[in-house]
Amino acid sequence: MTPDRVEREILIAAPVERVWAVLTEPEHIAVWFGPGAPSVDLRPGGFMVLDHGDYGSFPTRIEKVDPPNYLAYRWASGHPGEPATDTNSTLVEFTLVAEGTSTRVTVTESGFGTLVIPAGREANASYESHSQGWTEVVQAFARHAEQR
C-alpha cells in the first residue's frame, strides 16, 4: 500500500480500442479533461498538452505508450503552463483491460509524497475543499465505493 497514490477505476461498455481513442485523441480530451485546446504527441518523451481553459494548460510528458492498453505520463498539476519534469510532477498511469466486450480502466496518480504543493495551490485546494464541503468529498468516495 503506497501512501502517496490515488487509484480509481471504472468499467466502460466499449471495446479497448474505442476507450483508447477517447483517452488519447485531442477532440475527446477536450471533452473529458477540459474545455481548452489539447494537443498530443503520443510517444515517449512527447508532450500531451492537457488544457483546462481558465485553470491553465498542462504539458504532460509521455513516459510510456503501449496502445491500446497502457499510457503513462507525468504532469505538473500544481504548475499550470510548465512542462512536466521528474521533480515538479506526479505520474499518471492508465491501464485498459478488456472484460468481455467492455473495458476496465484503472487510473493511478502517484508521487504526491515527493511533491511540494505550491503555496497558491494549497490555499486553493484548501479553499475548494472548504467550499465543496468535507462531507461531499467523503460522499464522492462513497459513491465510488458503491460502483465497485
Next chain:
Amino acid sequence: MEPKQDAADAVLAALADPMRRRVLDVLASHGESTATVLATAMPVTRQAVVQHLALLERVALVTSRRVGRERRYTVRPEALTATARYLMLVAARWDTRLAAIKRLAELPPPSTLGLPER
C-alpha cells in the same frame, strides 16, 4: 514544516486503504458511533473495524471516548490536512474524468447510429 509533513503523510497512508476510507465515510454519516454499530453497516467484521478505527485515531482523523463498556468514535475533519484534502480532491476529479471518458466511449460512433454492433 517537517513534523507537519510527517503528519500529512500519515493521514494519506491511513486514507490509502479503501476500506478504511469507508469506515471513515460510515462514521461521518453516523456521527458518534461504536465499532459494533459501524460493523453492521459494512462488509467486514467488528474486529476489522476496530483495527481501522485504531489507526484512524492514531493519525487523529477520529477521536474516541469511553462510555461504560463501550468506546464511541467521532470524525475529526479538521485533522484532514490541506495535503490530504488535496489528495481527496485529486481522487474526486479522477472520478469525474473517468465518468466523462465512459460517457464518450459509450456513445455510438456516428456511422453505426441505430445499428447496434454484436
